[in-house]
Amino acid sequence: MTDRPDIKSLDRAGIERLVAELGEPAFRARQIIRWLYGRGAASFEDMSDLPAALRAKLESRYAVGSLALEASETSSDGTRKYLWRLSDGVTVESVGIPAGDRLTVCFSTQAGCAMGCTFCATGRGGFVRNLTPGEMTDQVLRISDDMGRRVSNAVAMGQGEPFANYEATLAALRYLNSPDGPGIGARHLTVSTCGILTGIRRFSTEPEQFTLAVSLHSAIQRTRDTLMPGVRSYPLPQLREALSAYATQTGRRPTLEYALIADVNDSDAALSALVTFCRGLLCHVNLIPVNPVKGSGFARAAESRTRVFMAALAAASIESSLRAERGTDISAACGQLRQKRLSGD
Ligand code: SF4
DSSP: OOSSOBGGGSOHHHHHHHHHHTTOOTHHHHHHHIIIIISOOSSGGGOTTSOHHHHHHHHHHOBOOOOEEEEEEEOTTSOEEEEEEOTTSOEEEEEEEEETTEEEEEEOSEEEOSSOOTTOHHHHHOEEEEOOHHHHHHHHHHHHHHHTSOOOEEEEOSSSOGGGGHHHHHHHHHHHHSTTTTOOOGGGEEEEESOOHHHHHHHHTOSSOOEEEEEOSOSSHHHHHHHOGGGTTSOHHHHHHHHHHHHHHHOOOOEEEEEEBTTTSOSHHHHHHHHHHHTTSOOEEEEEEOOOOTTSOOOBOOHHHHHHHHHHHHHTTOOEEEOOOOOTTTTOSTTHHHHHHHHTO
16 A cells, blocks of 8 residues: 555645646646546557656645456356455455346445444445545446446445545546546446435535435435434424425435335335335435345335235326346445455355
């Protein structure tokens, strides 16, 4: 590990400031960004159209960080899960999900997570640190390289709460969206949050058309508090208000993630609360057959309950979908590959 900071910890404005400080013309910032995020340069030496003196100056102040592949698993359906080792030895996970002509990458925004969701393997391990924009962007670029195809969609839905690392997550989305990077369309870049209200409000004002998903998992306060203790301080009526304001301000439909867990959030009362929460709100409900997490005590809801939920939402004219199960034969839920590695299973 080098003692020089990683240049990929800088956002675009940071690179522009650095270039100005070094007395270089402004267009050098764009060249550097292209090398880092468009061409995957592993060193300043690779940046062949930069003057040698500039490369030397950059080298003396910064390092070019990279991810080391620690482990990967491929499902029979083509879904591939990756465990990356960062420069300080910390590990994070991401997933590549091919489907037809699309490749979706689910990337992590933090190592570990402080939110403590009870159904989540990562939540149980606690928070380690925030990831830098480069560490997030690199997960997407490396998966694109590994799978030999362009990434069409990227979702900040791996380990961590993206809005607890807001600036770095936005910087990563901007690199992913940039024509100097992989140029993924803003509407194909999604942030999935537990429901941090300050983050939702701020996200509503961003100029890009990035999309928003919120983990709801229950529209009954007590149940949601138990499942997601990290957002206990944000009551459901305020969450609904923030989502409504987001929809009004952006004209976009947020997705509400709802993992169906047997005997926890799949009752008729839970369904009725969900319908009430969604009625009149521009939203899309994504029902998820929950991935069993070892030791969590949670089991997937019966298929019949899923059908009842789908039918009731449709009857209330609430848009919904059932997430296709992917990678169930590998450690597909977030934090599981890391957990398996640590426990030596
Ligand atoms: S589900 Fe997401 S936000 Fe909740 S503990 Fe796991 S990583 Fe954190």
